Amino acid sequence: MKPGLFVIGSFFASDNTCPHCHAGYQTSCRQREFVTTAQAPVLRVPLADGTLVSTPELPPDDLIPSLLTLSDVMGTGWFAADAANVKPGSTVVVVGDGAVGLLGILSAKQMGAGRIIAMSRHDTRQMLATEFGATDIVTERGD
Ligand SMILES: [Zn+2]
Known part of the structure; x- marks a missing residue:
C-alpha cells in the first residue's frame, strides 16, 4: 500500500500470508484483528498490506456506494x-x-x-x- 490509493478493506484485518489466509479464510487469520471505528475520515488499518485492496484508479463518485458493499x-x-x-x-x-x-x-x-x-x-x-x-x-x- 502507498498513500493516495483508493482502497477497500474488510472489518477483519489479516496478514494474507498465513495458512488460513492462503486457504481463503482471511477472517480466521492467525493475526486477525477487528477493524473498528471505521466511519472516520482517517483510519489506521493494521496489517494494511494484507487487508486492503486498491482499485486500479480513483473510482467515479457514483460507483463508490456500490464499492462500499465489498467491505462487508x-x-x-x-x-x-x-x-x-x-x-x-x-x-x-x-x-x-x-x-x-x-x-x-x-x-x-x-x-x-x-x-x-x-x-x-x-x-x-x-x-x-x-x-x-x-x-x-x-x-x-x-x-
Ligand atoms: Zn493470515
Whole structure:
C-alpha cells in the first residue's frame, strides 16, 4: 500500500500470508484483528498490506456506494456462493432476502448460475432479487 490509493478493506484485518489466509479464510487469520471505528475520515488499518485492496484508479463518485458493499455484505454473499460451489448453469436457492442473501443472488449470477431461486416474502426485496439475477421467487414457507 502507498498513500493516495483508493482502497477497500474488510472489518477483519489479516496478514494474507498465513495458512488460513492462503486457504481463503482471511477472517480466521492467525493475526486477525477487528477493524473498528471505521466511519472516520482517517483510519489506521493494521496489517494494511494484507487487508486492503486498491482499485486500479480513483473510482467515479457514483460507483463508490456500490464499492462500499465489498467491505462487508458482498464478500459474505460471494463467499456463500463460492462455498456452495456455484458453477455456470447451476441451480441455486438463496434462503433469505436481506443484504447478504441479495448479494448471494448477485454473486451466483456473476458465477454463471442458470436458475436462481430466491426465498423472499418482501415485495421490495423481490424486485431487487430479480434485478440481481433471481429467476424465480418463492414466497411460501412451511408445508
Ligand atoms: Zn493470515
